[in-house]
Amino acid sequence: MTQPIRTIGFDADDTLWHNESVFRLTQEQIFDMLADHADPDTIGEKLLAAERRNLGLYGFGVKGFTLSMIETAIEVTSGKVPAATIKEILEAGRAMLTHPVETLPGVHDTLEAVAPDYSLILITKGDLFDQERKLAQSGLGDYFDGVEIVSDKKPAVYERIFGASEGGPEAAMMVGNSLKSDVIPAIEAGSWGVHVPHSLTWALEHADPPEGAERFRQIETLDALPDLLRGL
Template identity: 70%
Template sequence: MATQLSTIGFDADDTLWQNERFFRMTEERFTMLLSDHGEAGDISRRLLEAERRNLSIYGFGIKGFTLSMIETAIEVTEGRVPADTIKEILAAGREMLKHPIETLPHAHETLGALSNAYRIVLITKGDLFDQERKLAQSGLGDYFDAIEIVSDKTPATYARIFARHGDGADRAMMVGNSLKSDVVPAIEAGSWGVHVPHPLTWALEHAEPPVGSPRFRAIDDLGLLPGLIEELA
C-alpha cells in the first residue's frame, strides 16, 4: 500500500510547467510560413511524420523539433524553400528556447507539501540544457532530492531511477501528464502511476489508460495528489 511509499517521481513538461502550448504556437507559425505550399493540416501531418522519424536521431525537445521543421519545409517545397524561411524557422526555435517558464497550478504547494515526507525526484526527457534552464527558471528546484534527465522513459528507466534514489519501484510513484511516458512504463516497472491530464498532449504521447492496473490512478490536477496519497494509505 502507499504507506510503504518512499519516493515520488514527477514529470516536468506539462506536469509542472507549460510546454506543449509553445510547440503548438510555433507549429501554427510554421504552417503559415509554408501556406503557399499546402494546407495547414497537411503540413502539420508531414511535420509529425518527420518528428516520428527523427526521434531516434535527435531525441525529444526543441532542437529536434526545429530540425524536423526544416526537413519538412524542404520536403513540402520540393527543395525550393527560401533561405529567409529557414532563417525564420531557426528564429522560432531560438524563441522557444528563451521563452519564460510558466508553472502550472498547484505545482509549488504540492511539491512543498510532499517534499518533507518523501524523496522527490524530477524525471524528464528532452534536451539537457533546455530542461536545466526550465528547472532553474521555474523556482521548483529546491524541492527535488534528485534530477534525472533521460533520453526516453521505459520500465527499465524507472526501475533504475527508483532503485538509485529510493527503495525500488514497488515503493515509488510516478506522476505525469503523459500516459505513454509517465504512467504506463512506471506501472510496468512496478510503481504507482498517477495521470494528471493536460489540455494539450503531443500526438506521439497518446496511449490508452491502464484502467485494469491496481496501481493506476488519475486526478484532475496536482493539488489533489496529497489527498490521493492519504487515501491510499
C-alpha cells in the same frame, strides 16, 4: 504487503510547467511560413511524420522539433524552400529555447506539501540545456532531491532511477501528464503511476489508460495529489 511510498517522481513538461502550448504556437508559425505551398493539415501531417522518424536520431525536445520543421519545409516546397524561410524556422526554434517558464496552477503548493514526507525526483526527457534552464527559471529546484534528464522513459529507466531509492520501484510513484511516458512504463517497472491530464498532449504521447492496473490512479489536477497519497 505493499510497501509504503517513499519516493515520488514528477514529470516536468505539462505536469509542472506549460510546454506543449509553446510547440503549438511555433507550429502555427510554420503553417504561416509555408502557406503558399500547402494547407495547415498537410503541413501538420508531414511535420508529425518527420518528428516520428527523427525521434530515434534527435531525441525529444526543441532542437529535434526545429530540425523536423526544416525537413518539413524542404518536403512541402519540393526542395525549393527559400533560405529566408530556413532562417525564420531557426529563429523560431531559438525563441522556444528562451521562452519564459510558466508553472501550472497548484504546483508550488503541492510540492511544498509533499516534500517533507517523501523523496522527490524530477524525471524529464528533452534537451539537457533546455530542461536545466526551465527548472532553474521555474523556482522549483529546491523541492527535489534529484533530477534525471533522460533520453526516453522506458520501464528500465524507472527501474534504474527508483531502484537507487529507498524501497526500490515498489515504494515509488511517478506522476505526470503522459500515459505513454510517465504512467504506463512506471507501472510496468513495479511503481505507482498517477496520470494528471493536460489540455494539450502531443500526438506521439497518446496512449490508452491502463484500466484495471492495480497501481494506476488519475487525478484531475496536481493539487489533488496529497489527498491521494493519504488515501492509499
